[in-house]
Amino acid sequence: MGVHGLTTYMEKDRRFLVNVRLQATRLVIDGSSLYYSLYFNCGADQQCGGEYEAFAEQVQQFFTALSTCKIQPFVVLDGGMDHSDKKFSTLQERAKRSIKDAHSLSRGSHSSLLPLLTKAVFMQLLLEMAVPLFQCAAEADFEIASLASQWGCPVLTNDSDFYIFPLRGGYIPFRYFQWGGMVVGKQAPSHSFIPARCYTVDRLCSHFQGLTPQMLPLLAVIMGNDYTPPHIKQIFFSRVQLPRTGGRGNPETEGLILWLSRFSSPDEALEEVLELAEGGGKRQKRNPTQSVFSAGMQEYILPPRSSLAQFFSGGLSTLPGSIAVPEILAAQPQWLLQGIFTGRLPSLVQDVLVLRRVMLHAQVENCRLPSSHCTSLPIRQVIYGLLLLGNQQAAAPGVRGRGRGMGRVRGRGGSGSGRGEQSGAEGHAQDTPCVVEYDRCDLNLTKSTVNPFLPSGAPQVQTMDQMPLPVRLQMLLRVLLLEERALAPLPPTLRLPMCVTCFWLQRSKPRPDPTILQAVLLGLTFGELCRRRTNPTDPTCSRPGVAAVLHRLYQLGHRRKEGRGLSLEVAHSLSQWQSCMKAALCLNQLLWGPLPDPPCAWLFSGTLLHAVQAALREGVAIETLLAGDPIPGLLYSSLMEATQKSGDCGPTALPGSSCSNTRKRGRGQRKQGDRGRGQMQRGRGVVRHMGI
Known part of the structure; x- marks a missing residue:
């Protein structure tokens, strides 16, 4: 998620973060933020495809510093794309920016792009070092906050949503976590600590008379998070009269905080927000806007107990039904679920099973040629075939979860609950399942419909481990x-x-x-x-x-x-x-x-x-x-x-890769003789490309 403008405001006003010496504590870490930060901070190559050894050394040094200071890390990572699709437009915009960043790097300009295998390197290292980790079914923010809330320990991340979550242990932004400046104890190594700056909701509220932690979720939705339509935010700020500020920080953000501090409860404040956003319209007209605000605020309401606390103490078998798992995913065999949640299987598996949609990562390459991912298309088609064609009963929409209640999808705030298998999925045709891939064509983000391919004699996913x-x-x-x-x-x-x-x-x-x-x-x-x-x-x-x-x-x-x-x-x-x-x-x-x-x-x-x-x-x-x-x-x-x-394994081993040809001609049309090296049944392996 992320609250627009909140990080800038908090970092300009140093009243809200206090110096701490972190030692001998649990620390819940946003894994996705961690590998982004460590890669970009270690000076490793981005233009030539990556320097993974330098990145790996940085990761090892980071966890060594935590161990020296008796800090117990628990890493929680983002998984697949959210089944409710509330962030899909954001993901598309990020993908478009990545294509532009890759192109800039290819021309020698300065830009930032995470190399393709960075997450795979990171996951391998954590497994080798036996660092406790969990890969969520979708975005990890809520699970991270819930775990830290139950344990009363700090969170390490770069996500501005954690300025809103009411965490007793506080939120430490990565830029203020000086692990490279670890102070080694003079008397004994056990006295070592990492200097950091930590934020708590209570500290923010203490600076604004009348502001309560319960008011902050509304602040987040007004400022703009994944739930806030831009036009509602624009209308609200064009009509509201915010108090004048003392010139500290961002005037709009501080003015909004002061304005909210005047209300006795979030409900009273929400009523006034809706009045301004809808211009005093009838209550029937306000219901959709009210639902948007209520759903957005609900994202910050934490449960009394975290499912991940049980996972880290007892393993996968302890996961209760409250974990956010779509029904299709819950119906998968135990070995596959364990591979996903323990990070031994990539999040692509979840995206294929739940949404039948894949976002392919931009790379530095020749943008005048077809995407480099065209070369690996036949491998991906077999992956899709194993998951969808060799596992059709488990992958069919509407299958109930089994065991431990994991089939239920927790729809926080009532938004998107149960929608994943219908509105979120892009390829759920009843007869021929397919996967929609998002990739580069020239400098544009395009989507392609890819048919899975299942070679003869392929093992079944349900019994793969046997x-x-x-x-x-x-x-x-x-x-x-x-x-x-x-x-x-x-x-x-x-x-x-x-x-x-x-x-x-x-x-x-x-x-x-x-x-x-x-x-x-x-x-x-x-x-x-x-x-x-x-x-x-x-x-x-x-x-x-x-x-x-x-x-x-x-x-x-x-x-x-x-x-x-x-x-x-x-x-x-x-x-x-x-x-x-x-x-x-x-x-x-x-x-x-x-x-x-x-x-x-x-x-x-x-x-x-x-x-x-x-x-x-x-x-x-x-x-x-x-x-x-x-x-x-x-x-x-x-x-x-x-x-x-090396040589071909036979005429029916694989589909022919026609990615480059279909990108040129569109709609899957093929010239006679454009069949690639492998032969296959008519209609299999066709890729249909559509511009976005």
Whole structure:
């Protein structure tokens, strides 16, 4: 959510935040805000596709600082898109801005864009570090506030809604949480603390005579949150006579606070707001506006107990019916629910099951070419097929939840309750389920209707966790166009990335230049060796030649950050690779992990790959870059050999990817012969694109 203008007002007036020394406490953390803040604050690359190792180091240092200060973190993350669609227009606007930001970065201008695999890296690290986490069914704000309210502990986030929630432990904005300036206790490490500034509702109310915490939800709705139509806000402020302020902070915000402080109750204040917003109209005409305000205010009314408190103490089986779970999601098998809520499955799974809608993340690429996500479309079609075609009974609209009452959707404030399966979903046709994808076409946000594809012999989602490993592995390899024998010589951590690389080679258009392939393989070699050197028992730790190779490559990537313009050809191709990697990770997890999930932090360094490709194109030999020890050369050679063994898995394995063609012609029309590499039944795999 977010209250327009409230953060600016609070940060300009320092009366409302007090200095605290945070130590020996629980801390509820907004996970989505955390990985955004840590990535953008660590100075990692955004233009070349990301530097995940630098980000991972930042994440590890953050949680180490918390541990040193005896702070117990509990991370709660946003999940899928809200089933009620109250934020969908906001999400579309954000997607449009991301496309523009990506384009600006591609032209060398300053902008901000989160690289594609950032959340996957973050989730993996939290699972490895055993940090307690929960991925919500939709937006996490309400669950975060409810948990902190029950525990009486502070919340760490960047969301201005937390200036409204009545939290005893308070709200700490990220910019005022100085974890990098941790003070280590002189007498004992247990006395260490993190300096911070903390806000509480009571402190705000103490500065305005007559203002009560119960009045703040109305303040939020008037100022504008997800529930407030812009025209109502404009009409209200054009008619209300706000008191003059003393010149502190934002005059409009402070004037509104002073105005609300005059009323004895929220009901009395709401009556006056409706009078101004509707111009004294009849009560029948005011009912819709009153419903909007009531629903918006209800979003800040916290329950006496939090479902997540029980989850963090007893696991998934303790979740009661009060958790906000749409019926379609509640009807899924236990293994899939557990994967979603514990962060082992991406939020895309929820979006497909509940809304049949997916927002594809913008990347830095050549905007004159079709979106880089076109390359991974056949993988996504199989993901959609497994969830919708192989699981149709559970995915059908109106299915009741089962067990623990999880089928109920909590419709806070009466807005959107029970609407998700009807008004929110975009692809719920009774005969052929489909998924609506939102992606870039040129510099515009467009939507495409994608038909799921279910290969023959595909395992059922309902019993996926009981299927034999060979069945699940063969399904994955068929989709990724690689035979199992090609993987045998490779380290387990590189098997899925090599499947992705072989798929990318066969499916991407234009076909990657040989130097780009060499750069990708060298990047995987570099990441694998860096990972091994973090393990003291690994033989590579004691080999100075390996250290020399890694230092040489590190310096090459570092020099790339200091200058050199961006090659759009390389950027576009590497964005295609990352898109395939993200889709393949999801498919592997949905198939109950037939291959080990690779450590994503070590997979990709955009600055290194761009630098290596440029060096290779200028004539530097791979042997020169890897000189000093035989291990790096042998590892690189095994990866190159795997690409040479790759080939199609058969004529019916996958749909043909017609994304680029249909974007040009629209409405799914295809020229004769435009069938891609795979053959399939007539009408399957068609993508219909419509501008927004």
